[in-house]
Amino acid sequence: MTVYTIKDISEMFHLPASTLRYYEDMNILTNIRRTASGQRIYEAKHVHRLRTICCLKRTGLSIAKLQAFFTYEEREPEHIDDILNLLTEQQQHITEQLIQFRKDLAHVNRKLHYYGDIKAALTSGKALPRWSNYRDKQF
Amino acid sequence: MTVYTIKDISEMFHLPASTLRYYEDMNILTNIRRTASGQRIYEAKHVHRLRTICCLKRTGLSIAKLQAFFTYEEREPEHIDDILNLLTEQQQHITEQLIQFRKDLAHVNRKLHYYGDIKAALTSGKALPRWSNYRDKQF
DNA sequence: TGTTGACTTCAAGTATACTTGAAGTGGTAT
DNA sequence: ATACCACTTCAAGTATACTTGAAGTCAACA
Known part of the structure; x- marks a missing residue:
C-alpha cells in the first residue's frame, strides 16, 4: 500500500x-x-x-x-436510503446549478461584448453602444 | 416609471x-x-x-x-479596462466551474448508481456490487 | 383615538469554514 | 551536541456574509 x-x-x-x-x-x-x-x-x-x-x-x-x-x-446498510436521498438531492442541485451557470455565463458574455464595444467606441470616437441592443443576445 | x-x-x-x-x-x-x-x-x-x-x-x-x-x-470610461478585466476573469471562472461541475455530476451519478445497486442487492439478497466496476463509468 | 403592522436606523450578534499562534517533539544537517 | 525544520496538539482568532434586536416612526383600520 x-x-x-x-x-x-x-x-x-x-x-x-x-x-x-x-x-x-x-x-x-x-x-x-x-x-x-x-x-x-x-x-x-x-x-x-x-x-x-x-x-x-x-x-x-x-x-x-x-x-x-x-x-x-x-453504517450502511441501515442508512442506504439516507445515502440515496442525499446523493439524489445533490444530483438535482448540481443539475440546477449547471443550468443557472450557463445563464450566468451568457449574462457575463453580454456584458463583456457591451463593454468591449464601449471601449472600441471610446478609442475610435464613434457613438457609444446601447445596452438594449445586448440585453437579449446570445454570444 | x-x-x-x-x-x-x-x-x-x-x-x-x-x-x-x-x-x-x-x-x-x-x-x-x-x-x-x-x-x-x-x-x-x-x-x-x-x-x-x-x-x-x-x-x-x-x-x-x-x-x-x-x-x-x-466611473467609466476611466475604468473600462478594469471592467473588462473583471468580466474576463469571471467568464473564465464560470467556464472552469462548468467543466468541474460536469465532472462532479458524473461523480455523484456513479455513486448514485453504486448505492442504488447496493440497495437492490440488499433487498434481493444477491451479491453486493464492487466500487471498482463504477469508478470509470459514465452514466 | 389608539393600536396594529410594516417599515426605518444602527449596533451587535451569528454561522460557516477555516487559520493562526503558542508550546512541544522528533529526525536530520553541521 | 546543537540548531533547525517540519511536524504535532489545542485553543483562540479571523473572514465573509449576512441576521437579529432594540428603539423609533408612520399609515391605516377598528
Missing part, C-alpha cells in the same frame, strides 16, 4: 495542511494512522475520500452534511 | 429584506429613493443591478469585488 504524508496530500489537493487537520477534527476524514512520532500517514482510501469531499463541497454541500454522509456510509 | 417596495424586491429575488438593506450598506445597491416617511423606493435600474449582483455572487464573486465592479461602472 502506498502511503502519503500530510504534505503530499496538501499538494495533491491544493489544500493547506491546516484544512486537512480541520477535516480530521470534523470527522469527515477519519482513521488516519500515525508514525511513532505522531505524524499523519494517509492511504489510498483517504485520497478517495478527499475526492468525494472536494466534489461535494465544491457543489455546495456543508461540512455538517458531509459528516452526515460519511456517517451513513460507515 | 414602475417602482417597487422592499417587499416586492424581496419576493422577486427571493432575498430577505435584511439582505437588500445590507447590499445598500455595502454600496453595491445605490441611489435608492425614500418616501416622505423613509420607506425605500426601488426602480427598474435596481432590478437590473440585482440581476447582475445575483449572477456574479452565485458564480463566486465576493461583495468586495462587487463593490469594485460597480465603482468602475459608475
